[in-house]
Amino acid sequence: MSPEQDGPGSGAAERSEPGGSATNVTDPGHTGRMQTPVPREASEAFAALAKLVYAGNGTDDVLAEICRTAVELIPGADHACISSLDSHEQLRTRASTDEVAALMDRLESQAQEGPCLDSIEQDSVQHDADITDGTQWPKLAELTIRHTPVRSMLGYQLMDGLDNRAAFNVFSDTPGGLTQESMDVGAVLAAFTSVALAAAERQATADNLRRGLQSNREIGKAVGLLMAAHKVGDEEAFEILKSASSRTNTKLSALATRINDSHRESLG
Numbered sequence: 388m389s390p391e392q393d394g395p396g397s398g399a400a401e402r403s404e405p406g407g408s409a410t411n412v413t414d415p416g417h418t419g420r421m422q423t424p425v426p427r428e429a430s431e432a433f434a435a436l437a438k439l440v441y442a443g444n445g446t447d448d449v450l451a452e453i454c455r456t457a458v459e460l461i462p463g464a465d466h467a468c469i470s471s472l473d474s475h476e477q478l479r480t481r482a483s484t485d486e487v488a489a490l491m492d493r494l495e496s497q498a499q500e501g502p503c504l505d506s507i508e509q510d511s512v513q514h515d516a517d518i519t520d521g522t523q524w525p526k527l528a529e530l531t532i533r534h535t536p537v538r539s540m541l542g543y544q545l546m547d548g549l550d551n552r553a554a555f556n557v558f559s560d561t562p563g564g565l566t567q568e569s570m571d572v573g574a575v576l577a578a579f580t581s582v583a584l585a586a587a588e589r590q591a592t593a594d595n596l597r598r599g600l601q602s603n604r605e606i607g608k609a610v611g612l613l614m615a616a617h618k619v620g621d622e623e624a625f626e627i628l629k630s631a632s633s634r635t636n637t638k639l640s641a642l643a644t645r646i647n648d649s650h651r652e653s654l655g
Contacts, residue, residue: 450482463564502542543577602640609643
């Protein structure tokens with residue numbers, strides 16, 4: 388039996404249960420409520436993940452750890468990945484537990500249908516409990532059954548920056564392996580992932596700004612030294628620096644730092 392979708396903007400999607408019945412899935416990012424309490428182990432895992440995020444660990448490390456945590460915490464989960472949709476409408480795997488999860492991104496891009504794409508495009512949770520028993524993604528199901536052990540899948544949209552073109556995906560090798568409990572725990576982990584992405588993005592922006600300011604300071608100091616050494620104005624000194632950077636195939640900021648370091652050494 389094929390699951391049906393609610394209209395755009397409804398925040399809900401249909402999912403297939405084992406045996407072919409369909410029940411409504413509410414997007415936890417909107418008005419949905421958790422039906423299953425988060426176990427203590429999950430709370431401890433989220434606390435550990437939060438420490439990783441706010442300790443300044445790189446985005447890739449945090450996302451990889453989230454995927455690993457997903458298969459430990461989500462009942463029935465065997466594989467997980469975090470993906471984003473590029474400008475060519477192809478999925479890019481940002482983190483995955485294994486090659487099976489990464490392959491699912493490639494197969495979904497090939498089929499141009501599936502839980503990851505639909506969760507991004509429809510802003511709703513996507514769940515197919517058993518792709519061998521009727522599915523809304525027949526092309527993907529055929530490719531998946533042929534090339535992977537995956538039989539059950541789940542996708543959540545992530546709030547990744549302003550474009551919301553990322554998703555958290557969970558897969559099970561067991562038909563009917565991803566249940567309502569799986570969806571509830573996954574919803575919390577997906578929400579955490581959105582927060583982690585936002586925090587990592589802010590950290591990266593701050594780091595880039597600091598590096599930019601530091602580079603500008605180094606360049607400014609070097610220009611001042613060149614002005615004094617060559618008795619020229621700031622524009623001429625900057626052109627000297629830029630020309631030397633081009634001739635030596637050295638970044639402007641790196642060359643400026645060398646000039647400043649040499650000057651400090653000469654002062655003893």
